[in-house]
Amino acid sequence: MAKQKKGVAVTRESDFPEWYQQVIKEADLAENSPVRGCMIVKPNGYAVWENMQQTFDKMIKALDVQNAYFPLLIPLRFISKEAEHVDGFAKECAVVTHHRLEKSPDGGLQPAEGAKLEEPYIIRPTSETIIGDAMARWINSYRDLPMKLNQWANVMRWEMRPRVFLRTSEFLWQEGHNAFANAEDCLADAKLMLDTYAEFVREHLAIPVIPGEKTPDERFPGAVNTFTIEAMMQDGKALQAGTTHFLGQNFAKSCDISYQDQQGTEQLAFTNSWGISTRLIGALIMVHGDDDGIIVPPRIAPVQVGIVPFIRKDDGKEEILAFAGELVAKLKALGVRVKLDDSDKGSGDKTWAMIKQGVPIRVEIGKREVAEGKLSHVRRDIGRDSKTSCTQDEFVANVLAMLDDIHASLYKRAEQHRDAHIVDVQNLEQAKAFFAEGRKGLVRMDAALVDEPAYAEIQDEYAVTSRCLPFADEGRKVIIGKAY
Amino acid sequence: MAKQKKGVAVTRESDFPEWYQQVIKEADLAENSPVRGCMIVKPNGYAVWENMQQTFDKMIKALDVQNAYFPLLIPLRFISKEAEHVDGFAKECAVVTHHRLEKSPDGGLQPAEGAKLEEPYIIRPTSETIIGDAMARWINSYRDLPMKLNQWANVMRWEMRPRVFLRTSEFLWQEGHNAFANAEDCLADAKLMLDTYAEFVREHLAIPVIPGEKTPDERFPGAVNTFTIEAMMQDGKALQAGTTHFLGQNFAKSCDISYQDQQGTEQLAFTNSWGISTRLIGALIMVHGDDDGIIVPPRIAPVQVGIVPFIRKDDGKEEILAFAGELVAKLKALGVRVKLDDSDKGSGDKTWAMIKQGVPIRVEIGKREVAEGKLSHVRRDIGRDSKTSCTQDEFVANVLAMLDDIHASLYKRAEQHRDAHIVDVQNLEQAKAFFAEGRKGLVRMDAALVDEPAYAEIQDEYAVTSRCLPFADEGRKVIIGKAY
Numbered sequence: 001m002a003k004q005k006k007g008v009a010v011t012r013e014s015d016f017p018e019w020y021q022q023v024i025k026e027a028d029l030a031e032n033s034p035v036r037g038c039m040i041v042k043p044n045g046y047a048v049w050e051n052m053q054q055t056f057d058k059m060i061k062a063l064d065v066q067n068a069y070f071p072l073l074i075p076l077r078f079i080s081k082e083a084e085h086v087d088g089f090a091k092e093c094a095v096v097t098h099h100r101l102e103k104s105p106d107g108g109l110q111p112a113e114g115a116k117l118e119e120p121y122i123i124r125p126t127s128e129t130i131i132g133d134a135m136a137r138w139i140n141s142y143r144d145l146p147m148k149l150n151q152w153a154n155v156m157r158w159e160m161r162p163r164v165f166l167r168t169s170e171f172l173w174q175e176g177h178n179a180f181a182n183a184e185d186c187l188a189d190a191k192l193m194l195d196t197y198a199e200f201v202r203e204h205l206a207i208p209v210i211p212g213e214k215t216p217d218e219r220f221p222g223a224v225n226t227f228t229i230e231a232m233m234q235d236g237k238a239l240q241a242g243t244t245h246f247l248g249q250n251f252a253k254s255c256d257i258s259y260q261d262q263q264g265t266e267q268l269a270f271t272n273s274w275g276i277s278t279r280l281i282g283a284l285i286m287v288h289g290d291d292d293g294i295i296v297p298p299r300i301a302p303v304q305v306g307i308v309p310f311i312r313k314d315d316g317k318e319e320i321l322a323f324a325g326e327l328v329a330k331l332k333a334l335g336v337r338v339k340l341d342d343s344d345k346g347s348g349d350k351t352w353a354m355i356k357q358g359v360p361i362r363v364e365i366g367k368r369e370v371a372e373g374k375l376s377h378v379r380r381d382i383g384r385d386s387k388t389s390c391t392q393d394e395f396v397a398n399v400l401a402m403l404d405d406i407h408a409s410l411y412k413r414a415e416q417h418r419d420a421h422i423v424d425v426q427n428l429e430q431a432k433a434f435f436a437e438g439r440k441g442l443v444r445m446d447a448a449l450v451d452e453p454a455y456a457e458i459q460d461e462y463a464v465t466s467r468c469l470p471f472a473d474e475g476r477k478v479i480i481g482k483a484y
Numbered sequence: 485m486a487k488q489k490k491g492v493a494v495t496r497e498s499d500f501p502e503w504y505q506q507v508i509k510e511a512d513l514a515e516n517s518p519v520r521g522c523m524i525v526k527p528n529g530y531a532v533w534e535n536m537q538q539t540f541d542k543m544i545k546a547l548d549v550q551n552a553y554f555p556l557l558i559p560l561r562f563i564s565k566e567a568e569h570v571d572g573f574a575k576e577c578a579v580v581t582h583h584r585l586e587k588s589p590d591g592g593l594q595p596a597e598g599a600k601l602e603e604p605y606i607i608r609p610t611s612e613t614i615i616g617d618a619m620a621r622w623i624n625s626y627r628d629l630p631m632k633l634n635q636w637a638n639v640m641r642w643e644m645r646p647r648v649f650l651r652t653s654e655f656l657w658q659e660g661h662n663a664f665a666n667a668e669d670c671l672a673d674a675k676l677m678l679d680t681y682a683e684f685v686r687e688h689l690a691i692p693v694i695p696g697e698k699t700p701d702e703r704f705p706g707a708v709n710t711f712t713i714e715a716m717m718q719d720g721k722a723l724q725a726g727t728t729h730f731l732g733q734n735f736a737k738s739c740d741i742s743y744q745d746q747q748g749t750e751q752l753a754f755t756n757s758w759g760i761s762t763r764l765i766g767a768l769i770m771v772h773g774d775d776d777g778i779i780v781p782p783r784i785a786p787v788q789v790g791i792v793p794f795i796r797k798d799d800g801k802e803e804i805l806a807f808a809g810e811l812v813a814k815l816k817a818l819g820v821r822v823k824l825d826d827s828d829k830g831s832g833d834k835t836w837a838m839i840k841q842g843v844p845i846r847v848e849i850g851k852r853e854v855a856e857g858k859l860s861h862v863r864r865d866i867g868r869d870s871k872t873s874c875t876q877d878e879f880v881a882n883v884l885a886m887l888d889d890i891h892a893s894l895y896k897r898a899e900q901h902r903d904a905h906i907v908d909v910q911n912l913e914q915a916k917a918f919f920a921e922g923r924k925g926l927v928r929m930d931a932a933l934v935d936e937p938a939y940a941e942i943q944d945e946y947a948v949t950s951r952c953l954p955f956a957d958e959g960r961k962v963i964i965g966k967a968y
Contacts, residue, residue, distance in 0.1 A: 033614070034559055035559060039555075040553070041553040043552050043633070046550075050551060066527035066531070067534060068524065068525060068526055068530045069533075070517070071518075071523075071654055072556075072607070072640065073522065073578070073654070074519070075519060076592070077592070078518070079585070080593045091593070091596070094580045094583060095584075097580075097582065098578075099576060099577070099578060099642040101560075101577065102575065108560070109560055111581060112575070134517075134524055149527070153638070154637070
């Protein structure tokens with residue numbers, strides 16, 4: 001009998017986009033909702049986001065960033081002001097026009113005519129303008145600087161082609177807005193926040209990134225410099241995993257963020273902004289997943305060790321669950337996040353659920369194991385080849401090192417993949433050939449080439465964009481390619 | 485020279501509502517925003533909310549509740565369905581009718597005519613209907629039960645008379661929705677969640693509550709039983725600090741939440757729901773605050789120990805800050821949240837800022853203290869009378885006990901105040917006299933009295949409501965009074 005395939009229905013090789021959707025479904029991470037373009041983040045997915053959030057939140061608090069909460073709605077006049085200044089301002093957003101419902105003739109409900117708002121509101125696509133408005137009020141003296149504010153919140157941009165985690169009308173994110181008295185400190189801080197993102201993504205999501213600066217055409221509107229960390233997915237496309245923007249005095253000017261310096265002179269502040277979002281869950285899937293499903297990096301995994309009891313017709317059930325219970329207690333005492341699946345599902349289904357949910361280490365305990373005082377364990381990143389038998393105490397003694405090793409292996413594998421798929425070219429003909437041949441990966445070339453007309457043609461024809469000028473090349477090179 | 489009053493401009497006695505607003509302003513907790521009825525929760529206020537959230541989140545996770553995230557917008561048809569069933573359905577809500585802006589003739593922006601939604605959305609006043617819709621999909625078998633879901637999110641209800649923390653158009657909260665196979669478990673769980681709220685509020689916010697059941701007129705629409713914890717504010721009014729609802733099969737019926745039982749028969753589930761919100765910050769202010777400002781209970785205080793260095797013209801500055809720095813390190817090692825104010829503000833201003841922000845313990849370190857190897861400390865709940873001098877090591881050895889003692893003292897003070905302001909009456913004449921005389925507090929009387937016509941008159945005339953049938957009186961008594 002052929003081994004039954006219980007992983008994901010399609011492979012990465014055969015259909016990467018479909019594989020992505022299936023992984024999310026099989027791991028129970030999220031689903032589409034009855035609201036157009038909006039997702040429901042299910043408990044398994046939300047637990048990953050919570051761990052990301054808590055980890056990153058500690059990192060920014062160590063940098064003296066303060067969290068606050070600003071209104072969901074933005075008065076239209078705030079946006080109009082911005083629209084005047086910004087060409088190509090994104091106008092797709094949810095507009096609130098009424099503040100009451102009334103019974104409709106057909107017995108349902110409709111917006112109440114008498115409750116039309118004088119000034120419509122939009123649901124925040126970002127909180128930039130309303131945070132700027134507050135900063136203008138809160139910053140008065142040089143003593144108030146630096147001011148570092150962050151918000152964890154939901155935001156909304158009407159998406160016509162939504163894709164779970166990657167592009168949804170509503171998503172969760174953090175946006176930070178820092179203000180300084182001088183340009184140097186502000187610019188240095190924008191780079192520090194990028195370093196913080198890179199460290200977070202590297203040390204907790206096991207994702208290697210290319211930190212660099214955006215080319216002028218990819219800069220955030222109003223920014224003097226936009227910095228980015230670019231990650232490579234397994235299909236060779238780039239994904240911008242985090243950005244920070246040095247806004248100079250542009251934003252301070254439009255929001256009137258000024259302060260009295262030590263000499264009593266009124267000065268404009270310098271500001272930067274920075275953000276990451278639930279997109280990172282999409283990145284994590286596309287960087288680490290395999291044909292069996294997602295692999296969750298251990299440091300942010302909601303379940304780090306999953307235990308599957310193998311019980312046939314209740315034979316030895318009590319002993320097996322008692323043995324497993326002991327292990328749970330020992331692992332919890334170590335601070336390991338552990339889950340024992342003692343439901344009445346079959347052990348095969350339990351095993352496959354843990355594989356598809358990407359639990360880093362799976363432990364199997366059956367009657368024979370208990371009799372021998374042993375357990376078997378399997379690493380999710382390696383699979384059944386890693387299956388090892390040892391005593392409970394040996395496992396407990398090694399588990400933290402094993403989790404670290406899984407982290408390191410995931411990182412290394414992603415780094416090797418990335419490095420193998422960045423191709424250096426000498427000219428635009430070679431770049432064009434790369435994309436024309438449909439090769440997988442990104443192209444690195446002389447930064448000056450992006451100014452040539454032939455580059456614009458490549459961009460249009462192959463949906464290629466400049467990803468960044470890597471810091472490592474000190475501005476001499478640019479990396480281009482397709483991106484999420 | 486008269487002692488300069490630097491606390492809050494008005495006293496609780498002279499104008500409680502104004503005192504409340506002033507406390508929030510002086511402690512920098514929140515402010516009104518440019519969006520009608522919506523508040524900005526400033527860093528000092530948000531830090532309190534974060535601590536509440538993290539603490540309570542741990543408590544519910546220990547009860548196997550899983551967090552998830554549902555869309556901000558609710559399709560109108562979801563609400564229409566509910567509106568059919570529920571008389572007095574609250575129709576004040578933010579209605580989204582368009583998904584794009586366009587340039588208006590006057591050069592500003594307006595909702596784009598071509599982007600009118602076929603079906604309007606409303607911004608969630610609760611996520612009840614959309615969570616119910618998901619539960620109906622997610623629950624299929626008895627194996628899926630119990631299912632315990634919770635969401636931390638912003639919600640919106642259009643408020644005509646907003647009041648920061650207590651009643652704002654947008655607020656932050658958690659809503660939990662638990663489903664069970666049978667009524668007993670579901671009802672017991674609704675009571676367990678109420679106990680959990682009571683424990684949270686008692687052990688972390690130092691607020692004593694009266695747990696009980698709502699009378700039928702105060703029940704949540706669709707609930708079989710509504711349970712509540714009622715707290716008393718210093719002006720004698722009640723504040724509902726948390727509620728849980730046993731919904732029987734009503735909600736399951738309207739959302740079609742059913743499962744196959746072990747015999748393969750389709751059954752309707754039983755559900756309950758439970759919520760607390762940023763209102764709790766309002767409660768905390770009104771229970772513990774004094775004429776100098778808020779007093780933040782130590783276990784959720786963002787800053788538990790505040791250090792004010794007393795430095796005159798830089799004399800001994802280095803030694804003082806070094807001494808304070810040592811203390812900071814020792815306190816952090818103990819897990820104490822500590823803040824050293826080393827800004828260049830005057831020590832008087834620093835002291836008053838800490839008082840108004842309700843920091844539980846304030847430490848003062850001057851040149852003389854350093855010379856003697858000592859420090860002074862003052863308890864916020866007692867004030868200057870508690871000022872004590874001791875060595876750094878003595879302070880470090882005692883600080884945790886002192887924080888616990890402040891918690892206990894705050895709780896006891898609030899409990900004594902509450903008990904002194906619950907008045908037992910024998911009949912409705914006495915109840916009426918209590919409110920007619922404008923006496924401070926709540927009235928306890930026989931539960932049967934709420935069915936008499938004279939009670940309805942008292943309710944109307946004095947804006948009195950039934951707060952709860954306290955569990956302690958086993959349904960024989962009811963507590964009535966004014967409430968937030």
